[in-house]
Amino acid sequence: MKCCCPSKTQSIHVASYRCVLTNKQQEVFERLARHCNKFAKLIPMSFVLGFYVTQAFQRWWGQYTSFPLPDNLMMVVSGNVHGTDERGRLLRRTLMRYANLSSVLILRSISTRVRKRFPTLEDIVEAGKNFASENVWEE
Template identity: 50%
Template sequence: LLYYRLFEQIALYCRSYVDSIPVTFVLGFYISLVVTRWWGQFESLPWPDNLAILVSNSVQGRDVRTRMMRRTIVRYANLAFVLTLRMISPKMQKRFPTFDHLITEGYLLDTEKNLLEATIKDANGNIYWVPLVWAVSLIESARKEYYIKNDLAVQVVLKEINIFRGKCGSLLSYDRISIPLVYTQVVTIAVYSFLIATIMGRQFLENQGNTSIGTIDIYIPVFTYLQILFYLGWLKVAESLFNPFGKDDEDFDVDSLVDRNMRISYLIADKMLDSHPELQQDKHWDEVFHKQALIRTPSKKDREEENETTINLLPKDDEADFIVSP
């Protein structure tokens, strides 16, 4: 009986102070910060599709040299992306531990490897931008050799390369400037402290008071467990989204991403060049407006009266009030 009364005292003490832990505010702000950061990293992923389209349109020619230029420019863009991922993703570090592995998969050539190795010391290991500089040099050469017909096309392609480089730099900035560890520790301590205090304080006790209608005497505080489950779920969501370039199943699939980018870049800049369907008249060539589909569910807007105007809202003559200014 003594220990039972002691347990009741501890439970009542925890119940009186458990609401003083601002777990909802702390955890909600932390979740918002982590999700915003996670989505920002996704939006910072550089996609080479726009660059490949611009290169295929700007670098004109069907000979071997122009084909090499187009393929090399988009390959340099993909190489810059892979070099960026090697610095922030354990998956990419495992897949491309050395430059030789980049050569094996076609991202790099032997001569380019020597240039990268010579630049590492001067650039303090940060060389993701070097292939983009090479791409700019190729654009300049293509303009001098008149494979690019005007300076406007050069400006557009260079602008897209700068956007690509900026997104790679944003990924590195997210990796270098992380959420302070102390904030993560505060949130974790707050959640688990609330968990322990709630489990103790929300127990059903004999001396917690009776009401006229009585209370349901159950052994398990169901809604308390649901509340704890929600808070722990929030915390686990934040932990899973904290580093989207990690090795977990919920992280970004960077392996498929780099393979997709390389494949689509070559398709746009090389294989699909001048590849389009034969030009033909469309189905509604002789019609001003094509007829509606035969099988179509009418929407609410279709059922409403067409061309509604404010004329239907004008008052009648006997309802109108005219004010004549003196």
């Protein structure tokens, strides 16, 4: 379906075609446009768009499911960091706090809810995920 009002992108292309390109470049562009138009009828645009959306979603989902969850690490830490004294307990708590901190930092870039809950790194410190003396990163 053709639209009678061109978009900004179309207007930019038309203006650059008419004002910027030389006659030889216009001929090359026209041949390229005819070539693309000939093959555009072979593969429906909805198929190409569906393929693109599927690929983009699979990539996003792969990134979302690839970061480790803290509960698996908790089992490893509790099984391997021994000691019932204060030092062992403090080491286990620190390791799990770092694991939770890394999860929060990852989820801040993915989830809007987590970004709203922790908009700045100071909010993460206030929530107890990290101490102010440990802040070595920049926003």
